[in-house]
Amino acid sequence: MSLNIYDLIIIGGGAAGMAAALEAVGQYPEARVAILEKKDALGKKLRATGNGRCNLSNGAIPGVDKTIAFFEDQGIPVRSDDTGRLYPFSESAPGVAETLARRIQTAGIQVFTEAAVVAMTRKGEGFHLKTEDQSYTARRVLLATGGKAGPAYGCSGDGYTLAKSLGHQVTKTLPVLTGVICEDLPKALKGVRVKGRLTLYWEEEPVFVEAGEVQLTDYGISGICVFNLSRYLVYRDERRLSPYTITLDIYPGESFYPFLMKQYDYFGESHCLDLLGGMLKPPLAKWVLSQWGMTGMQPLKDCTPEDFARLEECLHALVMKPSGVMGFKMAQCTAGGIPWDEVNPRTLESRLVPGLYFAGEILDYDGPCGGYNLDYAFRTGRQAAVAALSK
């Protein structure tokens, strides 16, 4: 028998592929399992997740106990932060990737790195896979190549091309969990961080609200709440962003008005910029001034109570116009992918190509920040591997 014949070949050694391999040999110790990975090591993206801490799941996900049990079985205890986000006890994303890779090696799973699969064809009831310099045969194949987000970590949509070559469709793919471009923001705001509440409006209708820290950048805005907002922005129609408006409330639920009036009494002979300068970081104060429609040198004594009411409104709804999102290079996730009507949701087997399975980001799923995407990758990887080897 050729050494390159396997019961299951997993294309892609990321979060889904690594979990799949370990679950496969855990449940079917006799199975011949291999991972073909494009990069020079397994789990390159996994190492960068959660700002190096690996937010691997979330207490709010139904069935999260199975993810926790899987990690504990791999020798990786998990703990929650006070928002319900789950992290490895070590808080080390590289540590998680290396531990899983070591377990894979110990379990006798064949790992081929720098082995980008370039072609996949049917061979009898199985599959024939080609990398640049090798051929492999497998009874079952699991496509776990991720999507297009984070090309530096090996993800550039190869899985879509391979799936299409066997007749699958791919729904429109878009970068999500990414920064939002707002060309109208003054460049001087770059580097400012402000806590507040973001609201995304489609015309007059609020379609997304989240509080958090907003980071102002040279292109627009970033931060976890912005990443989550980006999913709603592109879903409507990413080529037609003009009906969208984003507002930032920098003091949600509270009123500045009493404070403003007190300052007004005190600084009666002073200027608008003096008033805002004590409240806000200087570039932010200037931005608020421009939205308020005042010059910094305008004497406060010339302002009317209506002007102060308008300032109060501005502070609760600083307006930005989004003109785009940062692309796949920066995105943490891909929206779109292999459509669900072509996949059996119970087994994750293709409805078009028996023996072909999908897991992770290649599927048409994307979740918010907070451990949802990694949990999904680990969960679907394990689910698909077991289904693939069960027949």
Ligand SMILES: Cc1cc2nc3c(=O)[nH]c(=O)nc-3n(C[C@H](O)[C@H](O)[C@H](O)COP(=O)(O)OP(=O)(O)OC[C@H]3O[C@@H](n4cnc5c(N)ncnc54)[C@H](O)[C@@H]3O)c2cc1C
């Ligand atoms: C910077 C960053 C931080 C993130 N942080 C978090 C977080 O904290 N929590 C969270 O839930 N999510 C996070 N995510 C999202 C999460 O990492 C992904 O959703 C998840 O890794 C997807 O898993 P996957 O296995 O489907 O794909 P990936 O982990 O992307 O793995 C796919 C693998 O397939 C390989 N591959 C691709 N094409 C081929 C080919 N032709 N042949 C062989 N191999 C191939 C790639 O090299 C890659 O190793 C983050 C993403 C990024 C970019």
